[in-house]
Amino acid sequence: MTTHTILIADDHPLFRAALQQVIVQRFPGHAVELASDVNAxxxxxxxVGAIDLLLLDLHMPGAVGFSALSWFGGHFPAAPVIMISANTHPDTVRRALDHGAAAFLSKSADINDIQSCIEAVMAGQRGLHPGLKSGSSGASLQALDVAEALSTLTPQQFRVASMLVEGLLNKQIAYELDVKEATVKAHMTEIFRKLGVNSRTQAVLALASLSVDPPEDLTAPV
Structure with a gap:
């Protein structure tokens, strides 16, 4: 008997648990696996075996904007991704769809909308954003090129690239990953090659094209 698996990747335990409950109620035949960061x-x-669906939080620890979406899409092209976020700016929705998300859901969406969206995506529908507007300003060509490069990285190379954006030096990255500094340098060389850059600064600027700035209305004090 084939096991159907749905992955939930979100760093908020309560929201992960709530999504898990929604899925278990509507899709009792599926196994649900949880992750709190990109490494996990x-x-x-x-x-796991066959992945039927990934529910992915936009602002995940270990990710730079749409980098986790890009990596997952490259390694598991048959598994659709529903991106979920409190950041529902129309341009964010448009960029997520441009980068390969099958759908975009607001974290404030009601249970029926979430379940209906999941059913539609698993039935093959794409480009969904229930209750949300999709902007006209989508992903740039540079961002799409960077996303394609990221999709070919190994998990370890991906972690090195993410730490590079955080400003960590090779020695610090080696300590965090518990590897030799020479290993980090080898990863860095491969990352530069795939991104088509020659320096750390150029790599950071390239990866920044995938970042997402929260709209003002989400960051303004209440």
Whole structure:
């Protein structure tokens, strides 16, 4: 008997649990696996069998904007992704769809909308954003090129690239990953090659094209 698996990647325990409950109620025949950061998602995705769906939080620890979406799409092209976020700016929705998300859901969406969206995506529908507007300003050509490069990185190379954006030096990255500094340098060389850059600064600027700035109305004090 084939096991159907739905992955939930979100760093908020309560929201993860709520999504899990929604899925278990409507899709009792599916196994549900949970991840709290990108590293956990990568390990989980590579360890399970067939993946039917990924529910992915936009602002995940270990990701730079749409980088996790890009990596997952490259390694698991048959598994659709529904991106979920409190950041529902129309341009954010448009960029997520441009980068390969099958759908975009607001974290404030009601249970029926979430379940209906999941059913539609698993039935093959794409480009969904229930209750949300999709902007006219989509992903740039540079961002799409960077996303394609990221989709070919190994999980370890992806982590090195993410730490590079955080401003960590090779020695610090080596400590965090518990590897030799020479290993980090080798990863960095491969990252530069795939991104088509020659320096750390150029790599950071390239990766920044995938970042998402929260709209003012989400960051303004209440």
């Amino acid at each position: 998602l990568q390990q989980l995705a590579q360890g």
